[in-house]
Structure formats: structure tokens, C-alpha cells
Amino acid sequence: MQMKERLSPFQASILMYLTQSGVTLFSLPRFVAEAFGTNGWIGLIIVYFIVNINLVLIWLVYKVSKGKSMLEIIDIFPKWMTLPFNLIIAGVWMLLGVMIMVKFCMILKVLFYNNVSLIYLLTMVYILTYLLLKKDLYQIAKSTVVLFYFTIWTVFLLAFHLPEFSFIRLTPFIFKGDTDMLTGGISIYTALLGYELSILYIHMIEKKQLKSIIAGNTITSIIYLGVTFVSFGFFSFDQLLKEMYPVVTLLGYISFPVLERVENFTFTIFGLKVLMTTVMYLWGTKELVQYQFKRIKPNFLVIGILIIGFTVSFIPKVIKDVDYWITYISYAATVIAFLLPILLLLTILSSKILKWKAANE
Amino acid sequence: MNKFILIIFIFLVTGCAEQRIIDDLALINAVGYDLSDNEKNPLKLTVTFPIITKDGKYDRKTIMVEGKTSKEAREKVRFKTNYKLESGQVRVSLFGQELAKEGLLPNLHSLVRDPSLGTRVKLALAENEASDILMLQIKNEGQNATYLEQFLSKLNRENFRTNYNIYQYLRDYYDDGIDPILPVFKVEKNNIAYNGIGLFHEDKLIEILKPSEASYLFLFREEMKQGVFVEQIDVGEEEQASIMLNYELKNHHIEVPSTPNKPKEASIYIELIGDIVEYTGKEDVSEPKIQRKIEAIITKKIKMEGKKLIIKLQKLQVDPIGINRYVRNKMSYNQWKSLDQYKSYQDMNINIETKVFINSTGKWK
Amino acid sequence: MRKDRNRFFKDIKLQKEPIRESVSTEDTILARNPILQQFINNFSNHSDLSVTEFPHLTVKIYYFSYLINKDHYEQFLSNIRTITLDELPPFLNHSEFKRLSNFDSIEEAILSGSGILFTEKRAYELPFKEGSGRSIAPSETETVILGAHDSFVESIDVNLSLIRKRVLSSQLKTIKLHVGNKAKRTVYLLYIEGEASEKDIEEIKKRILSIKNDAIVDTNMLVQFIDEHPNSPFPQFYTTERPDVIAYKLFDGKVAGLMDNSPFAFCTPVSFFDFMESMDDFGQRWIVSTFIKVTRYIAILVTLLFTALYVAVTTYHYEMIPQALLPTLLVSRSKVPFPPVIEALFLEFLLELLREAGARLPTKVGQTIGIVGGIVIGQAAVQAGITSNILIIVVAASAIASFVVPNYLLSTSIRIVRFGFIIISGFWGNLGIIFGMGILIIHLSSLTNLNSPYLLPISPMFPKFFKYSLIRGSFKKKAERG
Structure with missing residues (x-):
């Protein structure tokens, strides 16, 4: 892809943050409580460091290849070799992006718009997605920054819960109760997914590549940690386990003098964050497919991806199905997140030793 | 491509969310739950909502039905009004005493499961029947729901931390170290009046504290920051004098000495700084000596009454002060889980350490 | 749609009147002047074109009587009557008369209110121009409480002078451009050398020169021909009536544009936040x-x-x-x-x-x-x-x-x-x-x-500009920073 403009480190961080923070946020405190038990918010810090290790891997790919993009690196293989890999990765990313949005729309429907058909909600989403996706990454990043300002203030709403916050409720027990460290831990790890897409755009960042992607992850983690920590002191532990969407309840508890129960407004605003996740995953899909099939016009490709996505959206019927899908797809995405940079590193190193030349010249 | 988007836009406009225009709705602002004598339909549901009369006045309508469950009863209410029934504006939910004794949880669950209801819905108990309170037509008072909500907010401001909404109730219910409480209302001479605090063991009502006892209870709960203390005391040899103190709670903490096994004792420390606003005795309250004496008397009084109250609470096996939370935070997880909480609570020796300081005597010596 | 409208405008302009020879019989000597020939051919059916002849000097003066300043004209007549044929060349070398060498410049000069003097070989522009139309008045669309109260008028010369008075620097450069095919309208681009980027100037020049439409009558119309997103409801070029705003923007490194007979100037490149600014902001604390x-x-x-x-x-x-x-x-x-x-x-x-x-x-x-x-x-x-x-x-x-x-x-x-x-x-x-x-x-x-x-300091983000565009930072600090 021809890119004249490069991303500033700040833009990259914001892009990273908005890609990461997705629909899992609404039930994250419960997930954390289920996985790590009492004071589970500490577990998030551990997860944060694991993600950072993965980010360093991605950065190493960039550093060792001296600023090449992922697509330039795999160019040394003939197209037929990369085809299955790329298509699998593209497929996983597309499904993940689509399913996250479907889940958000389903929650929205359950909570606030009972009588609205899912098709309308998804249509709105796909219109916005199309508007963003038809442009290049620099344009997406520009919109992202504005969306960031438009959504970031919701974090400060947490201040409304401080009067009800109590340290005694946190209890001194760490990771006690019915814990499920492994599967629960992975499900929390998937809440931070989205960072792996940086492998596609790290070479477009102007400077301070490592810092900016880690900063993006830090923003996400701080917000996740803040929300989870407040939830642990706001709800009692057993109550937290019973709350389906603790963050929605948190939002619902806010009351302004002129407007109360703004949760449906703020929840919909969160939708724009989820939108960015979807857009970025679909963008990743688009990049990979475009690499494999250079002859397809970008616009047709985008419409093609959206039509496939739209059709796939209707396969799962209920939230439970979507959850099921998301669980498995995000496992796959996690594996990709780790393996992809490692494979790329191996490729670079072996190509250096064996002095391979690009196969597609 | 713009045409493509235009078509989708038109498609979007053809659909629309379910309209709920406020003037076509029956916006329930209070619900009451009671047990009824009817065997088949054991639940009595009372709802009240505002209506606008033909001449543009703001009035209300109250409907009472009997049903098997709260949602089933609500379906029945639907057949009794020309408006569309919506529960998003519910402010107060009242429970009759009989029902509360059997446990609130089933009804609370149906409240909290409904996404249209907020978690800020305030809860209260009715000394007899919730329907009596909601059906009562107070002259020139309009909506009973508004009246009750204002009443509850006022109690909260006046430091009877009774401001108990669904979220707070469930939080304390699910917390294993504290028990929830709810304020009690009753009908009294064509008026709705506050009449004490209901104590819960888990979700079941155990006992209703009289307002005078309840004010000591609030002294020991941590949320209290300021309050009014009214008591009959005898400073000199003469007969009792009444004193009123506006106090500020300077310090409040509960200490449980860490023991390896069952905790034996707990101490509640409170420190009050007060201004005398009323004193009917003959003594000169501005005199330091008298002040010291009054301080001592009030301290003794709080200790005595408090102790009496706490022993009562221990006997009833209810822990609205949350002493068990402090016990829990001193133990390891396994010890805590193996502990019979209420048993140990009953056997505990709970001390009250009070310090009272008189800051001023108001504008007058 | 647009084509139809253009035709409509053209019809109004080219009123077909019965052709009438308004230019008097040519002198044989003057007829040798090729520029005059071209001029007469082009202005053949202009009944409103006036001519004054001075046979003893073999010169002709053409002008539109209603475009010129009568006083200047009378003054000139009294001067020229006193001189003889020999004195004519030194008289015309006087600095106020500009020699015009081609037809385009003659056409522009006469249409903008000058007189044209033809000698045997040459043509000169006589400065008869009307000084000002409307007098300078406070702006109606952009009022301020603190700040200058003058605003642009319809005369481009006056407008230029208003800006020049505020930008006292030789670095203020102007580029004169013509818009349109037939009815040429003058557009001046102004910028401060060293502040404005060369790329911007070239780009805007290219865009203005590429306009083929003749019916542009105002700056606000002009900018719609050169913006990048014609289907957006949002204005993209900043247009203003206020010379102080333009002066401020010039110092900010922007390119300004003036169009003749329009009291609006535009400037570019601007962002959304420029539209949120008023000159009052600079006067307040x-x-x-x-x-x-x-x-x-x-x-x-x-x-x-x-x-x-x-x-x-x-x-x-x-x-x-x-x-x-x-x-x-x-x-x-x-x-x-x-x-x-x-x-x-x-x-x-x-x-x-x-x-x-x-x-x-x-x-x-x-x-x-x-x-x-x-x-x-x-x-x-x-x-x-x-x-x-x-x-x-x-x-x-x-x-x-x-x-x-x-x-x-x-x-x-x-x-x-x-x-x-x-x-x-x-x-x-x-x-x-x-x-x-x-x-x-x-x-x-x-x-x-x-x-x-369009959303420049926010996206892409430049936090250090926040102070001077989103809010308004202190001037002192700005001066210290340089």
C-alpha cells in the first residue's frame, strides 16, 4: 500500500487502544472475578505484562527486518505458499471483528432496543465501517483520534462511583474463591487482543515504535484496571459474580441533575469503540487479502469483505452462540498473535543466513 | 457509491425503534409488594403512576392486582389501563412486612433482571401493607411515589443512612460480612410516616427497630458523618433535662484483634464533636466543668444504649453494622470459610469506645 | 445543470444590439497602429465606449465615461491641451502613464476604469480610475467589540491597501491571477515569504487558474470552485470581511486571496477551529x-x-x-x-x-x-x-x-x-x-x-498547538517560546 503520510506515535497509541478495547469490557469485572477470584484486578497487571512481551516480539520483527512491513517480509515466499496462511489469519481476524460487533449489537438489543431487528443495528454498523474502511490507514487513524476524544470522557464517569467505593469490600484475600486461572486467564487475555494488528502498521509509525505500541496497551490496561478495581470495591464479590454486565450497571448508577440513567447513551457511545475494533480487524483482513490478490480493486474488496461479514453475522442466533464463537476465535487469534511474530522472526533470520531473494519479483 | 449509501439510508429510515412517547405511557413511579390471603394468587401488586386529567392537571392512578408472581401480576395491570405500561420511571419499591419476613430476594431478582429498571430504585418496608401506603390519598400531596422518594432522600441527608436502593441492598446481601437494613413506613393519621428500621438476616426481615433505637444504630455504621443526638440526661441533682447536640463524627473505626481461631471480641471506636443547640436544664452549659460533665454523661449514655442495642442485634443474629467484615479481613480465606459466622458473631464480646467533645454552645452562653 | 446556468449568464452579458459603428473614422496614421486595430475590432459594438480625439497630437483616448473619475479626466484634458506634438513623448513618459503592450492588458485596463491613449505606435493607460465605491464601513457579518472596525469593500485596490497597512513588510508578496475564460476577473494571492509554504501557493495557484467558469462573482463563490470536497455541507475555505483577520492569518503562514469587486477575502489552509475564532478573542485576557x-x-x-x-x-x-x-x-x-x-x-x-x-x-x-x-x-x-x-x-x-x-x-x-x-x-x-x-x-x-x-490540531494530533487554536493561550508565553 502506498502511504505518503505516516502515523505519529500518539496516533498509533490511540489506534492501538481503540482496537483493543472492545465488547469484553462490559463483562470484564465479572470475568476477572470468575477467573482470579477475590482481588482479581491484580491479575490484570500480570496479563498486561504478558501482552507487553508479545508487543516486544512484534517490535523485534520490525527492528530485525530494518523497518520492513510484514507483507514485505513474506514477499520472499511464493504467493501459493503464503496463501493458506494469509487466508486463515484473514479469516480469523474477520470473524473476530464481526463477532465482537454482533455481540455488542445483541447486548444493545437485549438491554435497550428489544423490538429492533438485529439487521438494522448491524446495517448502521456496517455503514460506519464502510465509510472508514474505504480509506487508507492514515485516514482511519485520523478518525480514530476524534473518536478517542469523543469516548474517553466516559472513563471519568467512574468518579461518580467513588462515594460508594469501600476498601473493606475489597477483602484481604488474593485470588481466593472459585478460581479458574487458566481458561479464565485466557479469556481475560483475549480482552486485550487487538494489539497483534500492530504488526501490520508498526512500520508506518514515524518514531518511537516500541514506546507508542506499549503506550497504547498501557492506556487500555489502565482503563481496564480502573474499571475492574472500582467494580471490586463498588460491588460485593458475590454480587459481582451475579452481574451479567457489571459495567452497564456501573453506567446505570450514574445520575445527573438534568438527565438520569444515561447508561443507554453512554453504552451506545461505547459502541463507537467497538466499531473501531471491528474496523481494524477488517482492515487487517483487507490488507492480507489484498496482498494475495493484488488485482482486486480495493473498493470491491472492502464491499466483498463487508458482505461476507454481514452474512456471517446472522449465523449465530443467540448471545450464547456468539460467546461460543468468540471464545474459540479469540483462542485462534491469541495463537496467531504469538506465532506470527515468531514465524516472521525466523523467516527474517533464515533469509539473512541463506540470502533468499524475493520470490515475487 | 453515494447512491449505494443512500439506498441503505432509506432502508434504515424505514425501520424504527419501538416508540414510547411519554404522553402515551403509564410511567409507574412506585410499586408495592404484599402477600395476599388468596391461595391461588399469593402476591398482591400495587402500582401507581401519574396521569394527566382532562383539564391538564397532574394526577395519579393506583391499581392493585393479585397474581402468582410479580411479572404475572404486572401483566394483569396491563389490562386495567388505557396507557402503555412502562417501569423505567419506578422510584420506590415498597414491601409489606409479611412478605419481607418470607424473603425479598425473588421479587428483587425480578426487579434487577429487568433492564428498563435502574439500580437506583429505592427500597422501603411498610409496617403493614404496602398497598395501604400507596393507596393512601394524602390531601394536596399528589404523587405518593414522589413523596416517598423525597422522604427517603431527606432521611439520607439527615443522616439516617436509609438511602437503600436495589444496588445497595443487593451489595450488602451478597457481602458475607454485613446484613442489609431498610427503612419502615406506616400510615398514620392520613399521613405517611417513618417508623424505624427493618433488620434483615440474609433477605428475611427479622425485627423492626424503633426510631429511637435506630438512631444509635446509625451512630455505629460507618457511612454516618454528621447527625443529631437528642437525649434526656440528668446533669445536676434536679430532674432530667433534655439536650440536643449537632455532632460531627470525627473518627469511626472497628477493630478486631487478630486471633488464630474464633475472634472473641471487637471494639467500635467513635469520636463525636458536637455543638449544643438545645438544653433545658438550669446549669450554665458554657462552663467547662459542666461541659466536661455533660460529655461524660453522653459518653456513658451512648455506651449503655449502644451496648443494649448490640446485644439485641447479636441475639437476633443480624449484623447491620458489618462487624463480620472486619472479622473477615483479619483472617485467612480458609479460616473464614470454615467459620460459622453468625454463631461466632453471637458469642462475640463487642465493646463500644466513645469519645464526646463539646465544641460550642451555639450563639448563647 | 451548471452548464445551463452558465449559458444563462452568458446570454445576459452578450446583449445583441444592432451593430453600430461608434468609433469615428480612423486617422490614416493611427490606423497603422496594430494594437488600435485589434482594440477597435474587439470593441466594435460597444455603444457606451467614448472617444476623445486630439488631431494635432495624433492621439485618441478611449474610455467608458461611467467608469472613470471625471475630475481626473478633466485634469488630464487641461494638461494635454497645452502641450505640442514635440512635447508629447516626454509627457507620456511621465510615470503615471503606463505603457501597455498587448491587447489583454488594454482590455483589462479599460474595463477597470482607466482611459487608453493611442498614439501612432503605442498605447498608454491613463489613470482615470474611480478611487472608491462604497466607503469603508464596519463589517455586518463579523462584528467585534474589541478590535478594528474597518472591513473590506468592493474595490480590490482599497482592500489591498487595508492589508498592506497592517502588514508593513516587504515580505508580503502578491500574485495576480485571472479567473475565467472571457470575463476575466482579477484575483490576488497574498502571502508572506518565508511563512507560507511554497507548495500551498503553487497548489492554490494551479487550482484558481484551472477554473473555466466565467460567472464567478464573489469570493465565497470562487472558493467553492477550488475546494476538495464539494459535497460536504461544511465550509472549507475561511472567508472574511475583516482585514485584521487576514493580516493575522498571513503572519500565521497562510495564503490569502482577494477578488476584485468582492468584499470578502479567503484564506487557506485552515481548519475547523479557525472558524471558531473571532478577533475579539485576541483582545480579551x-x-x-x-x-x-x-x-x-x-x-x-x-x-x-x-x-x-x-x-x-x-x-x-x-x-x-x-x-x-x-x-x-x-x-x-x-x-x-x-x-x-x-x-x-x-x-x-x-x-x-x-x-x-x-x-x-x-x-x-x-x-x-x-x-x-x-x-x-x-x-x-x-x-x-x-x-x-x-x-x-x-x-x-x-x-x-x-x-x-x-x-x-x-x-x-x-x-x-x-x-x-x-x-x-x-x-x-x-x-x-x-x-x-x-x-x-x-x-x-x-x-x-x-x-x-480539517481537524488539524486534534487529528492528526499536535498537542502543542492546542493552546493557540483550541483554547487561547497566553501571548507572553508564546513570545517566549518564539
Whole structure:
């Protein structure tokens, strides 16, 4: 892809943050409580460091290849070799992006718009997605920054819960109760997914590549940690386990003098964050497919991806199905997140030793 | 491509969310739950909502039905009004005493499961029947729901931390170290009046504290920051004098000495700084000596009454002060889980350490 | 569509009149002058062209009598009558007469009000130009309290002088361009060398020169021919009547443009936040003007969303109404027979009508409109039960907020966008508002002005410029920073 403009480190961080923070946020405190038990918010810090290790891997790919993009690196293989890999990765990313949005729309429907058909909600989403996706990454990043300002203030709403916050409720027990460290831990790890897409755009960042992607992850983690920590002191532990969407309840508890129960407004605003996740995953899909099939016009490709996505959206019927899908797809995405940079590193190193030349010249 | 988007836009406009225009709705602002004598339909549901009369006045309508469950009863209410029934504006939910004794949880669950209801819905108990309170037509008072909500907010401001909404109730219910409480209302001479605090063991009502006892209870709960203390005391040899103190709670903490096994004792420390606003005795309250004496008397009084109250609470096996939370935070997880909480609570020796300081005597010596 | 309109304009211009030889019989000597020949051929059927002959000097003077300044003309006549044939060349070498060498410059000179003197071989421009049309007056569209009160007029020379007076530097460069095929209009590009980027200047020059339309009569029209996103409701070039604004922007490294016979200047590249600025901001203390600026951003949000939010809340999200507001809202809504969205659109539309009527009518009649509108909207509509009085407050608040936006173009476009929000909130409630907001954000962030992003200091983000565009930082600190 021809890119004249490069991303500033700040833009990259914001892009990273908005890609990461997705629909899992609404039930994250419960997930954390289920996985790590009492004071589970500490577990998030551990997860944060694991993600950072993965980010360093991605950065190493960039550093060792001296600023090449992922697509330039795999160019040394003939197209037929990369085809299955790329298509699998593209497929996983597309499904993940689509399913996250479907889940958000389903929650929205359950909570606030009972009588609205899912098709309308998804249509709105796909219109916005199309508007963003038809442009290049620099344009997406520009919109992202504005969306960031438009959504970031919701974090400060947490201040409304401080009067009800109590340290005694946190209890001194760490990771006690019915814990499920492994599967629960992975499900929390998937809440931070989205960072792996940086492998596609790290070479477009102007400077301070490592810092900016880690900063993006830090923003996400701080917000996740803040929300989870407040939830642990706001709800009692057993109550937290019973709350389906603790963050929605948190939002619902806010009351302004002129407007109360703004949760449906703020929840919909969160939708724009989820939108960015979807857009970025679909963008990743688009990049990979475009690499494999250079002859397809970008616009047709985008419409093609959206039509496939739209059709796939209707396969799962209920939230439970979507959850099921998301669980498995995000496992796959996690594996990709780790393996992809490692494979790329191996490729670079072996190509250096064996002095391979690009196969597609 | 713009045409493509235009078509989708038109498609979007053809659909629309379910309209709920406020003037076509029956916006329930209070619900009451009671047990009824009817065997088949054991639940009595009372709802009240505002209506606008033909001449543009703001009035209300109250409907009472009997049903098997709260949602089933609500379906029945639907057949009794020309408006569309919506529960998003519910402010107060009242429970009759009989029902509360059997446990609130089933009804609370149906409240909290409904996404249209907020978690800020305030809860209260009715000394007899919730329907009596909601059906009562107070002259020139309009909506009973508004009246009750204002009443509850006022109690909260006046430091009877009774401001108990669904979220707070469930939080304390699910917390294993504290028990929830709810304020009690009753009908009294064509008026709705506050009449004490209901104590819960888990979700079941155990006992209703009289307002005078309840004010000591609030002294020991941590949320209290300021309050009014009214008591009959005898400073000199003469007969009792009444004193009123506006106090500020300077310090409040509960200490449980860490023991390896069952905790034996707990101490509640409170420190009050007060201004005398009323004193009917003959003594000169501005005199330091008298002040010291009054301080001592009030301290003794709080200790005595408090102790009496706490022993009562221990006997009833209810822990609205949350002493068990402090016990829990001193133990390891396994010890805590193996502990019979209420048993140990009953056997505990709970001390009250009070310090009272008189800051001023108001504008007058 | 556009072609048709052009033809219409052309028809008006080229009034076919019976051809009549208005130029008197040529002198044989003068006829040898090829420029004169060309001139006569081109201006053959201009009955309004005047000519004065001085046979003893073998010169002819052509001019449009109504374009020139009579005093200058008389003065010149009295001068030229006294000289002899020998004295003519030194007289014409006088600096005030400019020698014109080709037909294009002659055409431009005579049409802009100069006289043309033809000798045997040459042509000279005689400075008969009318000094000024309208006198300099305070701006009507952009009023300020603190700051200069002069504004541009229709004469490009005066406008240039207003800017020159403020930018006392030899670095202020001008480029003269012509727009259009037949009716050439003059456009001056101004920039300060070293401040403005060469790329911008080249780009804007290229765009202006590529305009093929003849019917451009005003700067605000011109900029629509050169912007990048013709389908956006938002203004992209900043146009202003105020020379001090232009001077400020020039120092800021921007390129300004003036067009003859238009009291508006444009400047570029600008961002959304330039439209939110008023010259008043610079006169106030920085704390005060920061407060005012923040108020303006809130005003934009109020204009866009307030009515939409009313519609959303009363149609879909009744649970958002606080207890204390509910009785008032219920009572006032209970009489209204329409759904809130119809009610709101009706009132908003009425208000737009009032505003447009007020703008078109003479000032004196305009007041009557205000009173009638006030009574109709304020009293009668509520009593008749067509609208609720809460809605009137909402609509009035958002109308007032829309007038806070300092730029007229932006304020109008925001008002139009607001209708979109009202309609979509009538269909989808809060969801619609957020959806609309998403589209608006994506649209705004994809806009560019001369390849510079429309939301510049925010996206892409340059935090150090926040101080001087989002809010207004202290001047002292800016001076220290350099």
C-alpha cells in the first residue's frame, strides 16, 4: 500500500487502544472475578505484562527486518505458499471483528432496543465501517483520534462511583474463591487482543515504535484496571459474580441533575469503540487479502469483505452462540498473535543466513 | 457509491425503534409488594403512576392486582389501563412486612433482571401493607411515589443512612460480612410516616427497630458523618433535662484483634464533636466543668444504649453494622470459610469506645 | 445543470444590439497602429465606449465615461491641451502613464476604469480610475467589540491597501491571477515569504487558474470552485470581511486571496477551529477568551444535539427524565397531538423561516417579523396545543447557541446538519444520535483544506498547538517560546 503520510506515535497509541478495547469490557469485572477470584484486578497487571512481551516480539520483527512491513517480509515466499496462511489469519481476524460487533449489537438489543431487528443495528454498523474502511490507514487513524476524544470522557464517569467505593469490600484475600486461572486467564487475555494488528502498521509509525505500541496497551490496561478495581470495591464479590454486565450497571448508577440513567447513551457511545475494533480487524483482513490478490480493486474488496461479514453475522442466533464463537476465535487469534511474530522472526533470520531473494519479483 | 449509501439510508429510515412517547405511557413511579390471603394468587401488586386529567392537571392512578408472581401480576395491570405500561420511571419499591419476613430476594431478582429498571430504585418496608401506603390519598400531596422518594432522600441527608436502593441492598446481601437494613413506613393519621428500621438476616426481615433505637444504630455504621443526638440526661441533682447536640463524627473505626481461631471480641471506636443547640436544664452549659460533665454523661449514655442495642442485634443474629467484615479481613480465606459466622458473631464480646467533645454552645452562653 | 446556468449568464452579458459603428473614422496614421486595430475590432459594438480625439497630437483616448473619475479626466484634458506634438513623448513618459503592450492588458485596463491613449505606435493607460465605491464601513457579518472596525469593500485596490497597512513588510508578496475564460476577473494571492509554504501557493495557484467558469462573482463563490470536497455541507475555505483577520492569518503562514469587486477575502489552509475564532478573542485576557471559546464548543454541541436529544428522550428514553422534570414535561406534552419529532421539526422549520425572512427583509420590516414570530411561537403555538413549552425552550436555546458560532458559514451548515440529527433521533433515539455523530466525526476527519486536515490540531494530533487554536493561550508565553 502506498502511504505518503505516516502515523505519529500518539496516533498509533490511540489506534492501538481503540482496537483493543472492545465488547469484553462490559463483562470484564465479572470475568476477572470468575477467573482470579477475590482481588482479581491484580491479575490484570500480570496479563498486561504478558501482552507487553508479545508487543516486544512484534517490535523485534520490525527492528530485525530494518523497518520492513510484514507483507514485505513474506514477499520472499511464493504467493501459493503464503496463501493458506494469509487466508486463515484473514479469516480469523474477520470473524473476530464481526463477532465482537454482533455481540455488542445483541447486548444493545437485549438491554435497550428489544423490538429492533438485529439487521438494522448491524446495517448502521456496517455503514460506519464502510465509510472508514474505504480509506487508507492514515485516514482511519485520523478518525480514530476524534473518536478517542469523543469516548474517553466516559472513563471519568467512574468518579461518580467513588462515594460508594469501600476498601473493606475489597477483602484481604488474593485470588481466593472459585478460581479458574487458566481458561479464565485466557479469556481475560483475549480482552486485550487487538494489539497483534500492530504488526501490520508498526512500520508506518514515524518514531518511537516500541514506546507508542506499549503506550497504547498501557492506556487500555489502565482503563481496564480502573474499571475492574472500582467494580471490586463498588460491588460485593458475590454480587459481582451475579452481574451479567457489571459495567452497564456501573453506567446505570450514574445520575445527573438534568438527565438520569444515561447508561443507554453512554453504552451506545461505547459502541463507537467497538466499531473501531471491528474496523481494524477488517482492515487487517483487507490488507492480507489484498496482498494475495493484488488485482482486486480495493473498493470491491472492502464491499466483498463487508458482505461476507454481514452474512456471517446472522449465523449465530443467540448471545450464547456468539460467546461460543468468540471464545474459540479469540483462542485462534491469541495463537496467531504469538506465532506470527515468531514465524516472521525466523523467516527474517533464515533469509539473512541463506540470502533468499524475493520470490515475487 | 453515494447512491449505494443512500439506498441503505432509506432502508434504515424505514425501520424504527419501538416508540414510547411519554404522553402515551403509564410511567409507574412506585410499586408495592404484599402477600395476599388468596391461595391461588399469593402476591398482591400495587402500582401507581401519574396521569394527566382532562383539564391538564397532574394526577395519579393506583391499581392493585393479585397474581402468582410479580411479572404475572404486572401483566394483569396491563389490562386495567388505557396507557402503555412502562417501569423505567419506578422510584420506590415498597414491601409489606409479611412478605419481607418470607424473603425479598425473588421479587428483587425480578426487579434487577429487568433492564428498563435502574439500580437506583429505592427500597422501603411498610409496617403493614404496602398497598395501604400507596393507596393512601394524602390531601394536596399528589404523587405518593414522589413523596416517598423525597422522604427517603431527606432521611439520607439527615443522616439516617436509609438511602437503600436495589444496588445497595443487593451489595450488602451478597457481602458475607454485613446484613442489609431498610427503612419502615406506616400510615398514620392520613399521613405517611417513618417508623424505624427493618433488620434483615440474609433477605428475611427479622425485627423492626424503633426510631429511637435506630438512631444509635446509625451512630455505629460507618457511612454516618454528621447527625443529631437528642437525649434526656440528668446533669445536676434536679430532674432530667433534655439536650440536643449537632455532632460531627470525627473518627469511626472497628477493630478486631487478630486471633488464630474464633475472634472473641471487637471494639467500635467513635469520636463525636458536637455543638449544643438545645438544653433545658438550669446549669450554665458554657462552663467547662459542666461541659466536661455533660460529655461524660453522653459518653456513658451512648455506651449503655449502644451496648443494649448490640446485644439485641447479636441475639437476633443480624449484623447491620458489618462487624463480620472486619472479622473477615483479619483472617485467612480458609479460616473464614470454615467459620460459622453468625454463631461466632453471637458469642462475640463487642465493646463500644466513645469519645464526646463539646465544641460550642451555639450563639448563647 | 451548471452548464445551463452558465449559458444563462452568458446570454445576459452578450446583449445583441444592432451593430453600430461608434468609433469615428480612423486617422490614416493611427490606423497603422496594430494594437488600435485589434482594440477597435474587439470593441466594435460597444455603444457606451467614448472617444476623445486630439488631431494635432495624433492621439485618441478611449474610455467608458461611467467608469472613470471625471475630475481626473478633466485634469488630464487641461494638461494635454497645452502641450505640442514635440512635447508629447516626454509627457507620456511621465510615470503615471503606463505603457501597455498587448491587447489583454488594454482590455483589462479599460474595463477597470482607466482611459487608453493611442498614439501612432503605442498605447498608454491613463489613470482615470474611480478611487472608491462604497466607503469603508464596519463589517455586518463579523462584528467585534474589541478590535478594528474597518472591513473590506468592493474595490480590490482599497482592500489591498487595508492589508498592506497592517502588514508593513516587504515580505508580503502578491500574485495576480485571472479567473475565467472571457470575463476575466482579477484575483490576488497574498502571502508572506518565508511563512507560507511554497507548495500551498503553487497548489492554490494551479487550482484558481484551472477554473473555466466565467460567472464567478464573489469570493465565497470562487472558493467553492477550488475546494476538495464539494459535497460536504461544511465550509472549507475561511472567508472574511475583516482585514485584521487576514493580516493575522498571513503572519500565521497562510495564503490569502482577494477578488476584485468582492468584499470578502479567503484564506487557506485552515481548519475547523479557525472558524471558531473571532478577533475579539485576541483582545480579551487569555483566561476570559479561553472560557468564551469553550462556550462556543458547547454551543456547537447544543445546536447539534439539544433538540435531537429532546426528541430522543420524549420518544424513546423516558427513563432518562429526572423525577422533578417529569410533571412539567408530561403536562406540557399531554396537549400536543403530534409525536415529538413532528413537533420539533415544525418548530425548527418555523424558526428557520423566521430567520431567513429576517435576513431578506429590510431592517425595519425585519423587526415586525421578529415580533410576529415571537408571539406566534412563544404564545399561540403553546396555547393552541401545537407544541409544548419545554420544546420552545429547547429550540430557542439551540437557535441562540447557533448564533454564538462566530462564522456565518459554519453556523448555517451546523444548523442544517442539526435537522439530520433531529430526523434520525426521531427514528432511532439515542442510537440514531450516536450513529449520526459517528458519521459526522468520520466525515469531518476526512475533510481537508488544501491537503491539510480539517481537524488539524486534534487529528492528526499536535498537542502543542492546542493552546493557540483550541483554547487561547497566553501571548507572553508564546513570545517566549518564539
